Amino acid sequence: MQSELQANCNEEGERKNETIWNPLFMSPDGNSQQQQQPPQQQHVNFNFVNPWGVKNGEKINLTEEQELLISCGDENIDSTARRKSSLVVPPARAPGPNPFEYDDAKAYPNVHGQRQSQRPMFFPQQQLQQQSFNSGRFVPPGVFNPQDAQRRQSVAVVHYPQNLPNVSNAPGVSTPPMAPMVSPYRRLSAYPPSTSPTTSLQPPYKQLRRDGAVAAQQVVIPQMQKCTSRSDLAPTVNPTPKFRRASLNSKTISPLIALTKSLITTYSLCSHDFSYQTSKNPKRVLTKPSEPKCNNGYDNINSDYILYVNDVLGTEQNRKYLVLDILGQGTFGQVVKCQNVLTKEILAVKVVKSRTEYLNQSITEAKILELLNTKVDPRNEHHFLRLHDTFIHKNHLCLVFELLSNNLYELLKQNQFHGLTIHLIRSFTTQLLDSLCVLKDAKLVHCDLKPENILLCSPDKPELKIVDFGSSCEERRTIYTYIQSRFYRAPEVILGIPYSTSIDIWSLGCIVAELFLGIPIFPGSSEFNQLTRIINCLGYPPSWMMDMGKNTTKFLRKWDSNEINNGSTSKEAPKYKLKTVEEYNEEYGAQEQPSKQYFKWDSLQDIIAHYRISKKIKNNNVLVEQEMQDRRCLTHFLQGILNLNPLERWTPQQASMHPFITQQAFTGEWYPPGSFQGTATAASSLAGMSSRPGNIRHPSLQEGATREFNKLRIGED
Numbered sequence: 168m169q170s171e172l173q174a175n176c177n178e179e180g181e182r183k184n185e186t187i188w189n190p191l192f193m194s195p196d197g198n199s200q201q202q203q204q205p206p207q208q209q210h211v212n213f214n215f216v217n218p219w220g221v222k223n224g225e226k227i228n229l230t231e232e233q234e235l236l237i238s239c240g241d242e243n244i245d246s247t248a249r250r251k252s253s254l255v256v257p258p259a260r261a262p263g264p265n266p267f268e269y270d271d272a273k274a275y276p277n278v279h280g281q282r283q284s285q286r287p288m289f290f291p292q293q294q295l296q297q298q299s300f301n302s303g304r305f306v307p308p309g310v311f312n313p314q315d316a317q318r319r320q321s322v323a324v325v326h327y328p329q330n331l332p333n334v335s336n337a338p339g340v341s342t343p344p345m346a347p348m349v350s351p352y353r354r355l356s357a358y359p360p361s362t363s364p365t366t367s368l369q370p371p372y373k374q375l376r377r378d379g380a381v382a383a384q385q386v387v388i389p390q391m392q393k394c395t396s397r398s399d400l401a402p403t404v405n406p407t408p409k410f411r412r413a414s415l416n417s418k419t420i421s422p423l424i425a426l427t428k429s430l431i432t433t434y435s436l437c438s439h440d441f442s443y444q445t446s447k448n449p450k451r452v453l454t455k456p457s458e459p460k461c462n463n464g465y466d467n468i469n470s471d472y473i474l475y476v477n478d479v480l481g482t483e484q485n486r487k488y489l490v491l492d493i494l495g496q497g498t499f500g501q502v503v504k505c506q507n508v509l510t511k512e513i514l515a516v517k518v519v520k521s522r523t524e525y526l527n528q529s530i531t532e533a534k535i536l537e538l539l540n541t542k543v544d545p546r547n548e549h550h551f552l553r554l555h556d557t558f559i560h561k562n563h564l565c566l567v568f569e570l571l572s573n574n575l576y577e578l579l580k581q582n583q584f585h586g587l588t589i590h591l592i593r594s595f596t597t598q599l600l601d602s603l604c605v606l607k608d609a610k611l612v613h614c615d616l617k618p619e620n621i622l623l624c625s626p627d628k629p630e631l632k633i634v635d636f637g638s639s640c641e642e643r644r645t646i647y648t649y650i651q652s653r654f655y656r657a658p659e660v661i662l663g664i665p666y667s668t669s670i671d672i673w674s675l676g677c678i679v680a681e682l683f684l685g686i687p688i689f690p691g692s693s694e695f696n697q698l699t700r701i702i703n704c705l706g707y708p709p710s711w712m713m714d715m716g717k718n719t720t721k722f723l724r725k726w727d728s729n730e731i732n733n734g735s736t737s738k739e740a741p742k743y744k745l746k747t748v749e750e751y752n753e754e755y756g757a758q759e760q761p762s763k764q765y766f767k768w769d770s771l772q773d774i775i776a777h778y779r780i781s782k783k784i785k786n787n788n789v790l791v792e793q794e795m796q797d798r799r800c801l802t803h804f805l806q807g808i809l810n811l812n813p814l815e816r817w818t819p820q821q822a823s824m825h826p827f828i829t830q831q832a833f834t835g836e837w838y839p840p841g842s843f844q845g846t847a848t849a850a851s852s853l854a855g856m857s858s859r860p861g862n863i864r865h866p867s868l869q870e871g872a873t874r875e876f877n878k879l880r881i882g883e884d
């Protein structure tokens with residue numbers, strides 16, 4: 168991996184030199200007057216605005232080498248300069264139709280000989296016609312006019328030799344040699360009916376084609392034909408029409424196709440130097456902020472690789488990935504939707520930040536996923552993300568995953584944070600418990616379970632997978648103490664006591680409650696606030712946890728002797744008490760605010776029981792009773808997995824047997840096999856009002872609650 172890293176380092180500066188030449192971003196020197204120069208020597212210098220290069224949108228003057236030299240009829244055109252571009256001006260070619268007749272009007276002069284910014288609808292019509300008639304020669308618009316060559320040469324140049332055949336057959340018309348033009352149809356359609364002297368005489372296009380008419384001046388009177396048989400109606404198959412160009416496979420194509428759908432082919436035919444590369448297409452930046460700051464300009468200030476649509480990640484054959492869109496952004500890096508250039512498979516690529524700490528942790532993620540994919544769940548049955556490939560790109564570790572769909576947070580958002588049906592929650596919880604059983608058996612802790620890290624496999628099926636093993640660890644190597652996203656952080660982690668796989672089941676409890684409520688059950692704005700919310704809802708953790716916790720004294724204080732003497736605590740009361748916001752602020756110079764309440768009720772039981780009933784079932788008593796029964800079952804299930812005591816908290820295996828999952832009849836009591844009988848009761852009593860510090864009733868879910876959560880979600884402790 169190191170050598171791969173170095174190899175990529177060597178490519179530094181490549182991007183600096185990348186310039187993408189696109190005629191759209193070329194602007195003439197700023198002279199509105201085009202200089203009249205002899206056609207053979209005319210060189211037009213362009214300023215080139217490269218919006219994607221290192222200069223990021225700055226208009227830059229090209230160096231001599233980069234200058235786009237356009238020379239009419241110059242066979243020795245600077246091919247070096249052209250080879251560097253993605254879109255090049257084709258060199259002079261043998262006589263033929265001018266494929267760029269309508270391409271660009273930058274060089275179209277207006278009637279005063281000045282440049283026009285936009286292509287006129289018609290060639291300076293009135294004047295041209297007037298002049299033509301005056302000189303006894305009418306040149307319809309769209310017909311190549313050799314006089315125009317001088318004025319048009321700066322756009323795209325096709326060399327028309329002077330000895331072109333005179334294609335005009337019109338009697339009495341003597342014209343200088345005129346290059347043949349695009350199809351006659353073009354000419355006809357370009358005629359403004361009011362000004363065209365020959366409008367009424369123009370033959371239909373098909374007729375013109377049949378007759379092989381090419382001269383603009385040739386007047387063919389349409390003939391009526393009798394239809395005597397069905398075959399008369401069949402279209403006439405013409406020989407290859409003149410002036411149509413061959414495509415690469417030697418078929419003829421119309422000018423319209425040549426200059427639209429087949430533009431790449433047209434350019435290829437015009438210039439051997441032309442090479443089209445998707446990677447040089449205009450690129451939309453996906454990374455924010457997008458200003459290059461580190462890693463030789465490849466990374467932004469956060470060490471995130473600056474990703475563009477159509478970027479290619481990876482260099483090896485079969486390991487090149489075309490960037491299509493951004494899927495998500497996290498602490499470790501960005502996840503982008505990509506296509507394997509060779510196999511065309513659509514995948515998700517996580518581009519890890521280029522800092523060592525993220526790189527190391529992501530290597531662990533890759534190792535854990537590999538272990539899960541190959542050893543723990545080789546048959547892809549237990550809802551773990553599949554890792555396909557890993558490689559280094561410009562000092563960034565890239566992990567190639569199967570592509571999944573929305574995450575559960577996005578799903579809740581789509582549902583206006585109204586919560587999901589119990590049926591759907593059950594389906595999701597069953598799958599997640601299955602994953603957690605496997606993880607527990609493998610002695611692996613995910614450490615960051617949250618709705619954002621649970622993804623649907625496809626938008627239309629309730630199948631999901633767990634992603635982001637970037638914080639995962641083996642149970643015997645729980646070295647980090649600052650783990651889990653705050654809303655889903657287990658009390659033992661907050662208090663700072665050793666943890667195990669049971670922290671994942673706590674997170675699952677928080678997730679299941681959120682799936683039901685639509686919003687997080689414990690949306691803590693800080694660690695102190697997080698613990699406050701947990702205790703307000705579920706009561707105090709057992710004393711041994713508080714005695715053991717390294718952080719206990721940060722958030723809680725022991726009852727002092729006065730309080731005990733005053734009889735304010737009972738025998739069963741916890742030894743510790745949450746600090747008040749004022750105490751905490753004073754001690755730590757913090758700016759904590761009293762907990763903002765999002766639910767009308769405090770206890771888990773009440774929050775769930777009083778949560779609004781869907782309008783769909785409101786008027787059906789039977790369904791409402793069924794719903795309430797389901798809620799009681801759900802509450803019991805949650806109390807078991809949101810047990811503050813990690814030693815009593817149900818294991819995933821135990822939780823999988825709960826009636827909420829198995830859909831067996833729930834009688835109000837249930838004890839998991841292998842647990843001591845009082846577990847559920849203990850959990851319930853912890854959730855009871857008596858052990859909670861306050862008994863405050865709060866207003867119902869407040870306006871803007873979800874907005875608040877979203878702010879908190881991304882906030883730091």
Ligand SMILES: Nc1ncnc2c1ncn2[C@@H]1O[C@H](COP(=O)(O)OP(=O)(O)OP(=O)(O)O)[C@@H](O)[C@H]1O
Pocket residue numbers: 494495496497498499500501502515517552568569570571572573574615619620622634635636637
């Ligand atoms: N395989 C995938 N398919 C589709 N989207 C994905 C995939 N993997 C990740 N994502 C999206 O990218 C987001 C971030 O991914 P991930 O959580 O792996 O990154 P992270 O940097 O580790 O984030 P975190 O801040 O949670 O640690 C996810 O929430 C998800 O929306």
